[in-house]
Amino acid sequence: MVGDVACLLDEELPMVRTSLYSVELLVAVDRAGSISGAARELGISQPTLSTGIARLERSINRTLIRRSPTGSALTDDGTEIAAWARDLIAASDLFEKRLNRMCDPGHDRLVIAASLTIAEYLVPQWLACWREIRTGAGDDATPRMELHVQNSGKVVDEVLGGKAELGFVECPQPAARGLRFEPIAHDRLIVVVGPRHQWAGRTTPVTAAELAGMDIVVREPGSGTYEILEQALAGHDVVAPRPASQFASTAAAKVALQDGRSVGVLSRLTVLTELAEGSLCEVATAELDLRRPLHVVGRANERLSPAAADLFRVIRVPRSGRMTSTSRW
Incomplete structure (x- = not known):
């Protein structure tokens, strides 16, 4: 029995890893400069963000955020840990992208459909911004975009039938079950x-x-x-x-x-x-x-592929002035 205990002591026990989600919350606070700003950036509530960071503080027995009536700021420990974590978050993002490509049979192709006016006069601008974003994010396998040019009615049919992930039309078509239209311009x-x-x-x-x-x-x-x-x-x-x-x-x-x-x-x-x-x-x-309003149409309640989510962010920028983080309708 003594020998068995000695063997166990000699073995390297698995490392207990810190929650990546909690660390990501801390990095967001560091980047935004406040809890409220980080919550807006991530699209979550302030209590949710505060709870996540409090959990991280308890797990490492360090105070990471100094809270006061005038606001909140990272402590020295919080600032140092956030600096360490940036590369970790970037590596995690790259891991998720590559995993998505492996698991998604259509990862190398993004298919969209657009009416003629939008295809000729707007899509080229969107495509240039989309490629710049994908390249700037270090995406080493930007999918090929395939554009189907149709009239508005046929664009809707292609999205509904699964031939295109997103469609762009001049005006909303009669309501179709399973589709969602959103104005973009x-x-x-x-x-x-x-x-x-x-x-x-x-x-x-x-x-x-x-x-x-x-x-x-x-x-x-x-x-x-x-x-x-x-x-x-x-x-x-x-x-x-x-x-x-x-x-x-x-x-x-x-x-x-x-x-x-x-x-x-x-x-x-x-x-x-x-x-x-x-x-x-x-x-x-x-x-x-x-x-006439221009609309993007997609299948309701269906998560967009990473490539389609990036394109959706591109076309949303002129309306909001900043990139949105959603990838779900």
Whole structure:
């Protein structure tokens, strides 16, 4: 029996490790400068954060935060431990990313779907920021992004069917079970004509009735453009005319307008160059509200992949002014 005890004493017992979660809380306080700031950054309540750090203090028998009526600050011990822990947290983040890649069969590909206007004029900016974030975070295996360009209705179908993880549309589609829409920005449709059209150079806004009496050029059914026009005209008890022409691409619609016989209703984003060059002219429409919200759509209550969560953060920055931390709808 004495020999057995000696063997046990000779063996190296497993090290009791400090809670990584508690250490991460301490690093957040150090970074934010206060408990309240750290709680906001992490998206948790102040009591939850305080409890976690108190547990860490008890486990190592050290006071890490000095609390006072005017606020809280790390003690010398707290500051030193937080400095030690930064590399630990960074290593843990890298471990989680690599583990996610191993466990996720689609880790090397992020599939999104977007309507034509968003795909051509907004996604390239988002993609550049997304790649910069992934690279800056030390992500050594940034997934390949695959973009499906569809009209708004088909974008929703792709997300619902699991072909795309996120979709971007000009306006929310009829409610679909299992999907969630969230506004991310606003676009504005404008009325445009070719330089030879009778409305080119017009100084007074056209009325809803005048617009309804014209040959209208819009995008294809399902693009959302015609639906916005219908709603705007209906607000003035005017029935929208059947489109004289519908095109699958904005480029084709812009060419068709230059003959001077038709009136186009298109996203302002898509005609900025033509307006500057004078090949198209904007016509004022004081009566009509042609604004349309841009939405991101995803499957409700489903956790986003790390790559999709980073893209979601990118598109949320202009609204909040800072990166969000959520990766769940």
